[in-house]
Amino acid sequence: MTPTPPATPLLSVSALRKSFRGTPVLKDVYLDVAKGEVVALIGPSGCGKSTLLRCLTWLDPPDDGFILIDGQPFGRALVGDTVRRQGRREIDRLRPKIGMVFQQLHLWPHLSALENVVRPQVVVLKRPREEAVARAQDLLAGLGLGGLEDRFPYALSGGQKQRAAIARALAMDPALMLFDEPTSALDPELVGGVLQLLRRLAGEGMTMVVVTHEIGFAAHVADRIAFMDGGRIVEDGPARQVMEAPADPRLAAFLDLIRSGRPAA
Amino acid sequence: MTFQFATLLSVMPALSQAALVNLRLAAIIVVLAVLGGTLLTILRAMKIRPVNAAIAVLISFIRGTPLLIQIFLFFYVAPAFGLDLGPETAGVTAIALNSSIFITEMMRGGLQSIPPGQIEAGCALALPRRVIWRSIVLPQLFRRILPALVGEITIVVKGTALLSVITVVDVLRTAQQIASSTYRPFETLVGAALCFLAINLAVMAAGRLIESRGADARS
Amino acid sequence: MTFDPAILADYWPLFLQGAWLTVRICAVAFIVGYSIGILVALAALVPSRIVRALVGAYVGLLRSVPFIIILFLVYYGLPFAGIRFPAYVTGTLALALFASAYYAEIVRGAILSLPRGQFESARTVGMSPLQAMRHVVFPQILRGLVPPSVNMTLTMIKESAVLSSITVAELTYQSLVVQGNTFAPFEAFAAVTLIYWAITVVVARLAAILEARTGTAEREDVERNALAASFLTLEAPKRR
Numbered sequence: 001m002t003p004t005p006p007a008t009p010l011l012s013v014s015a016l017r018k019s020f021r022g023t024p025v026l027k028d029v030y031l032d033v034a035k036g037e038v039v040a041l042i043g044p045s046g047c048g049k050s051t052l053l054r055c056l057t058w059l060d061p062p063d064d065g066f067i068l069i070d071g072q073p074f075g076r077a078l079v080g081d082t083v084r085r086q087g088r089r090e091i092d093r094l095r096p097k098i099g100m101v102f103q104q105l106h107l108w109p110h111l112s113a114l115e116n117v118v119r120p121q122v123v124v125l126k127r128p129r130e131e132a133v134a135r136a137q138d139l140l141a142g143l144g145l146g147g148l149e150d151r152f153p154y155a156l157s158g159g160q161k162q163r164a165a166i167a168r169a170l171a172m173d174p175a176l177m178l179f180d181e182p183t184s185a186l187d188p189e190l191v192g193g194v195l196q197l198l199r200r201l202a203g204e205g206m207t208m209v210v211v212t213h214e215i216g217f218a219a220h221v222a223d224r225i226a227f228m229d230g231g232r233i234v235e236d237g238p239a240r241q242v243m244e245a246p247a248d249p250r251l252a253a254f255l256d257l258i259r260s261g262r263p264a265a
Numbered sequence: 266m267t268f269q270f271a272t273l274l275s276v277m278p279a280l281s282q283a284a285l286v287n288l289r290l291a292a293i294i295v296v297l298a299v300l301g302g303t304l305l306t307i308l309r310a311m312k313i314r315p316v317n318a319a320i321a322v323l324i325s326f327i328r329g330t331p332l333l334i335q336i337f338l339f340f341y342v343a344p345a346f347g348l349d350l351g352p353e354t355a356g357v358t359a360i361a362l363n364s365s366i367f368i369t370e371m372m373r374g375g376l377q378s379i380p381p382g383q384i385e386a387g388c389a390l391a392l393p394r395r396v397i398w399r400s401i402v403l404p405q406l407f408r409r410i411l412p413a414l415v416g417e418i419t420i421v422v423k424g425t426a427l428l429s430v431i432t433v434v435d436v437l438r439t440a441q442q443i444a445s446s447t448y449r450p451f452e453t454l455v456g457a458a459l460c461f462l463a464i465n466l467a468v469m470a471a472g473r474l475i476e477s478r479g480a481d482a483r484s
Numbered sequence: 485m486t487f488d489p490a491i492l493a494d495y496w497p498l499f500l501q502g503a504w505l506t507v508r509i510c511a512v513a514f515i516v517g518y519s520i521g522i523l524v525a526l527a528a529l530v531p532s533r534i535v536r537a538l539v540g541a542y543v544g545l546l547r548s549v550p551f552i553i554i555l556f557l558v559y560y561g562l563p564f565a566g567i568r569f570p571a572y573v574t575g576t577l578a579l580a581l582f583a584s585a586y587y588a589e590i591v592r593g594a595i596l597s598l599p600r601g602q603f604e605s606a607r608t609v610g611m612s613p614l615q616a617m618r619h620v621v622f623p624q625i626l627r628g629l630v631p632p633s634v635n636m637t638l639t640m641i642k643e644s645a646v647l648s649s650i651t652v653a654e655l656t657y658q659s660l661v662v663q664g665n666t667f668a669p670f671e672a673f674a675a676v677t678l679i680y681w682a683i684t685v686v687v688a689r690l691a692a693i694l695e696a697r698t699g700t701a702e703r704e705d706v707e708r709n710a711l712a713a714s715f716l717t718l719e720a721p722k723r724r
Contacts, residue, residue, distance in 0.1 A: 057608045070583055088612070095610040106605035110623045120609040172609055268564075329638075329684040330677050331645035333656060340679070341669035419548060426550035430649055437553060450560040458549045458557060465548035 008071055010035040010207050011176055012057075016065035018048075025051045026062065027231040032182045033176070033209060038202045040218035040239070041211045043228035044254060049211045050103075052228070053178050056209075057100050058091050062109055069097050070175055097125055099169030099177040103185055105155040105161055113140065113164045114149035125172065132171075139167040143197070159190045163197070177201070179210040183217075195221065215258050219243050227251045272452040276443050280453075283439035284460040290357055290435070291464075296423050297361035299414075302368025306376075307398060309369065327366040333427055335359045340431045356428040364421050368410075371417070375409040376402070408479055415472030417467045424463065432474040436460045488552075491671040495662045502658030503679050509576045509654060510641045516639070517580035518633070528592050539588075546585035551643045554582050559650050575647035583640045590632045594625040600696070627695070628649025634691035638684050645680075655679060 009032040018026040025048045033039050054060040056067060058075045067074040074094050075086050108116055112229040117136035127135070140149055143163040145156075153161055162182065165201050169177060182198065183191045195214065199221045200202045202208060212218060218225050218239060225242040227235040227250075235248045284356040309317055327335065350358060379402065387397040407414075427437035440457040444450035492499075529541040546554065556580040562569060569577070599620060606616035648657035659676035663669050 059604055092610050092612055100608045104601055106601035108620050121614050125608040270592045329681040331642040333645040334677055337673050342673050345670050423550035426552050454557050458553050461549045
């Protein structure tokens with residue numbers, strides 16, 4: 001059922017494992033994402049979705065397994081027969097390649113919207129300030145925040161804050177964007193706008209992994225759906241096929257639960 | 266030079282004996298300071314203008330000057346006013362006064378967290394002021410300031426080391442006496458430090474124990 | 485008992501010298517102590533258990549042992565290690581070490597009070613831990629650091645009186661000299677008391693001004709919002 005991934009996937013996760021105090025949260029996760037592909041990661045709460053994203057950014061170092069970004073090992077590399085754990089510098093160097101938008105956004109409240117987007121470019125990518133500012137202004141304007149650059153996060157609405165956080169991640173020119181439940185912290189009337197934005201990013205060719213409860217997004221924007229349960233990806237396939245003909249009984253039950261309108265989490 | 270553990274071991278009996286002096290003085294000071302702090306708090310709550318003004322100056326003075334100087338005032342200056350207390354009493358009085366001030370300030374903070382409704386309820390029952398203090402306010406107040414009070418007790422324990430400067434034969438002075446004959450001041454002082462460490466660790470452990478008991482009793 | 489102002493007229497240069505040395509010692513001890521404190525606070529946050537245990541021991545020891553004993557330990561410990569400093573350098577070093585333990589706890593507490601996501605979001609864009617501290621964490625905790633740091637600095641200034649016991653010619657030492665020369669303890673200690681009082685009041689005032697300054701820069705979010713301000717900005721208490 002699983003489609004064969006293209007020759008060099010942009011993100012390749014293999015045998016990823018993570019335990020917290022002896023409790024396994026991720027058990028052998030495998031996931032390949034091709035360039036330009038949009039993958040919706042769904043599953044009941046506590047299944048390990050958020051932990052997977054945190055492991056993909058190495059915020060929680062995985063105990064075992066490999067992550068390849070565009071063919072480059074991230075965090076842990078196989079050299080011949082031996083596994084070598086990368087140093088902090090090596091990990092930090094690849095981090096801008098992975099844009100992360102947190103559920104709680106974590107904008108920096110002491111910096112203006114513009115400075116939130118400019119500062120990481122200057123500090124991490126060593127871009128000249130003028131160039132960073134120009135890039136930030138472009139991105140913010142493109143995301144509908146033109147004229148709001150000098151506002152501080154507290155003075156932005158929920159949707160505006162989210163777009164600022166997305167701009168901050170995009171400014172690093174990531175190869176891959178990760179979204180952790182992008183709609184769950186928003187008022188219901190803003191959900192449509194966010195989905196539209198994600199669709200636009202997808203249309204521009206951005207590779208994305210989106211943890212979501214929004215079945216509409218999974219069905220209409222995602223190319224693929226990966227269903228996680230009990231620390232594993234138990235079903236993974238083209239979105240329509242997964243939605244219409246789930247093979248795994250747990251996925252079928254989960255979809256029924258969501259369609260019945262009960263909260264999934 | 267190398268550190269001689271044998272020296273450290275040989276001085277420990279004499280030092281722990283002397284530590285009992287610090288322990289005894291600290292215990293007396295804590296009792297006096299808690300009493301003094303409580304009385305000052307009740308006095309301040311009576312809201313007598315001139316009294317409160319005088320207490321405010323006293324607080325500012327005690328908090329704004331070194332404890333060592335306050336000890337000197339009781340030891341060197343008080344006799345000139347006909348109050349010759351001797352080193353131990355002078356020292357105990359100075360530290361107890363100092364600590365009372367810090368405790369009454371702690372209590373001021375604690376009082377703000379007591380719901381005013383409880384006092385109103387007490388007044389509605391026509392309880393005398395004395396009873397409201399004793400049965401309603403103080404028990405809760407002590408529970409609330411307990412963590413800060415434990416910190417204050419460790420400060421008092423540390424403060425007793427200053428009494429060696431005014432010739433009280435405590436751990437530190439004993440250590441200095443030993444060192445002057447053995448010429449191993451460093452090992453001896455490490456021993457003195459260990460005595461204080463032991464006392465203060467015990468104080469903090471006791472504080473945690475009482476706190477957890479209190480938490481159990483309330484749940 | 486009478487107060488003889490002539491004693492103060494004779495000895496005021498000594499008091500002045502002592503006060504000046506106290507101020508200089510405390511200024512240096514503050515800078516050195518705070519620098520060590522920040523390093524210790526950062527070390528307390530690294531993942532390594534061994535480093536954290538060492539930091540815990542450092543802070544715990546310095547906080548449970550009387551300063552006068554720390555002072556003597558440094559005073560006798562440095563020659564023990566073959567290092568010889570003048571007494572005032574030894575005293576300043578001991579004062580800085582003592583204060584560093586408390587400053588470390590203040591800084592560590594402030595860092596931990598910030599939501600972890602602030603640090604993590606800085607790390608995910610690729611900032612190193614130190615860059616994340618410098619650009620994201622420290623600017624946000626700066627204001628909260630001021631009041632407890634000021635209190636600790638006032639405590640340190642008062643503890644500096646103990647330096648007199650290793651013959652550092654600071655304020656308390658000079659008062660003992662005057663007392664020994666004149667047998668007039670009242671005049672000697674009254675004068676020195678007032679000088680300490682003045683020093684601590686001035687430091688507290690300077691700190692209040694500093695706090696007001698950092699306030700406008702860091703809490704624009706609160707101050708622009710009248711409703712939040714009515715809850716979150718309290719009038720600074722008079723410290724003395």
